[in-house]
Amino acid sequence: MATATQAKLDQTAVLELENSLRGELLRPDDPSYDERRRIWNGSISRRPALIAGCTGVADVIATVQFARRTGVDLAVRSGGHSFPGLSIADGALVADLSPMKGIRVDPEARTARAQAGVLLGELDRETQQFGLAVPAGIVTHTGLAGLTLGGGIGWLMRKYGLTIDQLLSVDLITAEGEFIKASEDENADLFWAVRGGGGNFGIVTEFEFRLNPLGPEVVAGPIFWPMEDSPEVLRFYRDWLAAAPDELMTIVVHRKAPALPFVPEEFHGKPVVMVICCYAGPVEEGEKVVRPLKEFGAPIIDLCVPKPFLAHQAMFDPSFPHYRWYYFKSCDVPALTDEVIDITVEHSLRIGSPLTSFPIWQMGGAVSHVGEDESAFSGRNAGFTYNIGACTETAAGFDEERQWVRDFWSALEPYQLGVYVNFLGDEGQDRVRESYGAGKYARLQELKRRYDPDNFFRINQNIPPS
Numbered sequence: 001m002a003t004a005t006q007a008k009l010d011q012t013a014v015l016e017l018e019n020s021l022r023g024e025l026l027r028p029d030d031p032s033y034d035e036r037r038r039i040w041n042g043s044i045s046r047r048p049a050l051i052a053g054c055t056g057v058a059d060v061i062a063t064v065q066f067a068r069r070t071g072v073d074l075a076v077r078s079g080g081h082s083f084p085g086l087s088i089a090d091g092a093l094v095a096d097l098s099p100m101k102g103i104r105v106d107p108e109a110r111t112a113r114a115q116a117g118v119l120l121g122e123l124d125r126e127t128q129q130f131g132l133a134v135p136a137g138i139v140t141h142t143g144l145a146g147l148t149l150g151g152g153i154g155w156l157m158r159k160y161g162l163t164i165d166q167l168l169s170v171d172l173i174t175a176e177g178e179f180i181k182a183s184e185d186e187n188a189d190l191f192w193a194v195r196g197g198g199g200n201f202g203i204v205t206e207f208e209f210r211l212n213p214l215g216p217e218v219v220a221g222p223i224f225w226p227m228e229d230s231p232e233v234l235r236f237y238r239d240w241l242a243a244a245p246d247e248l249m250t251i252v253v254h255r256k257a258p259a260l261p262f263v264p265e266e267f268h269g270k271p272v273v274m275v276i277c278c279y280a281g282p283v284e285e286g287e288k289v290v291r292p293l294k295e296f297g298a299p300i301i302d303l304c305v306p307k308p309f310l311a312h313q314a315m316f317d318p319s320f321p322h323y324r325w326y327y328f329k330s331c332d333v334p335a336l337t338d339e340v341i342d343i344t345v346e347h348s349l350r351i352g353s354p355l356t357s358f359p360i361w362q363m364g365g366a367v368s369h370v371g372e373d374e375s376a377f378s379g380r381n382a383g384f385t386y387n388i389g390a391c392t393e394t395a396a397g398f399d400e401e402r403q404w405v406r407d408f409w410s411a412l413e414p415y416q417l418g419v420y421v422n423f424l425g426d427e428g429q430d431r432v433r434e435s436y437g438a439g440k441y442a443r444l445q446e447l448k449r450r451y452d453p454d455n456f457f458r459i460n461q462n463i464p465p466s
């Protein structure tokens with residue numbers, strides 16, 4: 001292989017790539033380069049050598065072959081939402097799949113095909129047209145590709161499992177630039193690996209999902225209490241959840257109340273705890289299930305009411321807009337014990353930034369009904385997932401808020417169980433191994449040796465070949 005430096009110099013090869021693409025090839029002097037290299041996390045700014053806008057399989061193959069031939073590093077970008085910015089790298093060629101927006105729903109077969117550039121809200125819009133859904137995440141502008149390849153947790157997971165639990169097949173471009181398919185019946189070991197193993201095994205160009213009925217109206221939304229009530233709210237919540245049906249999914253958020261239209265002005269900026277519910281079943285049933293929570297203590301706002309699932313799905317969007325400065329450190333815990341609750345309350349009361357908003361995800365339900373060894377995803381026995389995140393508008397105050405995240409995470413260390421790979425930051429190889437567990441990591445390394453022995457796909461939460 002040639003070196004990256006040679007690749008930068010080899011303008012003939014670059015021209016050849018440009019001519020072979022249906023999409024655009026952007027260089028640093030292109031007027032739209034700065035806009036196209038931006039990713040969701042505004043604290044990360046990197047300057048790739050080239051950005052190849054891929055419009056289909058042929059563009060992806062041409063991009064892979066170019067990188068292979070020239071030795072330039074290849075980064076793969078779909079939604080650009082990786083917390084540590086793994087879809088972009090200095091000096092690299094970026095295969096930017098965001099133009100690949102095709103979606104086809106087959107309402108009779110209850111399946112959907114979606115290309116790699118599709119965002120969660122785009123898929124929901126098409127599937128909800130038929131009262132169907134793929135269980136995915138909680139923010140509409142997240143990329144379907146990266147989310148699915150890491151597992152995919154969200155509002156519907158306790159009823160329908162992780163996003164990968166409804167995945168039927170993928171189309172994938174290998175490190176050799178070959179097109180292959182993977183499903184339970186075809187390249188089954190590769191199919192096992194891509195369900196949690198991230199971008200390590202190839203570039204997925206298209207996903208095929210099984211669809212399940214949902215709504216379109218569901219009982220969903222947040223109930224707010226003052227943060228000082230959090231010790232009692234969390235203890236009640238934990239005990240109430242013990243008998244919760246799989247249809248119910250909840251997320252707890254501690255933050256300073258945002259200045260959003262649905263929050264009365266007197267609460268703007270006040271520390272609150274909220275429990276956000278989503279009941280993936282009939283509205284009347286959902287109303288009954290959430291009633292005890294709504295009646296606990298003295299909630300200051302209650303927005304947990306029947307609404308279109310699409311409206312609920314968009315509810316978190318304003319809290320996680322593009323280009324703010326973000327930092328996350330995450331972990332799973334088996335249960336909300338009194339000790340874990342006390343640590344949570346103590347640190348939540350110290351949140352500094354008015355933009356910091358950190359979710360605690362209720363796990364279990366259908367996620368835990370699938371065997372741990374059935375896919376590369378690890379963590380099916382988690383009780384709750386802590387996604388401790390800091391957010392500031394710019395660099396001002398970011399270091400302090402990041403320290404708050406680190407201190408909080410360290411305080412939880414004795415109670416941690418593992419970590420969801422899609423919630424990892426730039427935390428090193430040991431943490432990637434930890435997120436899979438030693439046995440599964442070894443199996444993934446062996447598959448990596450078969451499918452990508454040169455570690456060509458390495459700008460990701462990397463699993464080096466064994």
Ligand SMILES: Cc1cc2nc3c(=O)[nH]c(=O)nc-3n(C[C@H](O)[C@H](O)[C@H](O)COP(=O)(O)OP(=O)(O)OC[C@H]3O[C@@H](n4cnc5c(N)ncnc54)[C@H](O)[C@@H]3O)c2cc1C
Nearest residue numbers: 078079080081082087137138143146147152153199204460
């Ligand atoms: C606002 C926000 C909300 C989120 N909410 C959720 C949530 O509800 N549930 C959840 O599970 N996760 C959630 N996440 C985490 C999310 O799953 C990851 O950030 C995921 O990587 C995003 O995918 P992407 O396509 O946007 O990422 P990108 O940054 O484009 O890519 C992420 C990684 O995947 C690789 N990759 C991307 N596309 C492909 C492809 N087509 N083939 C092979 N490799 C590829 C990239 O190389 C990179 O390593 C959220 C993240 C953000 C920022």
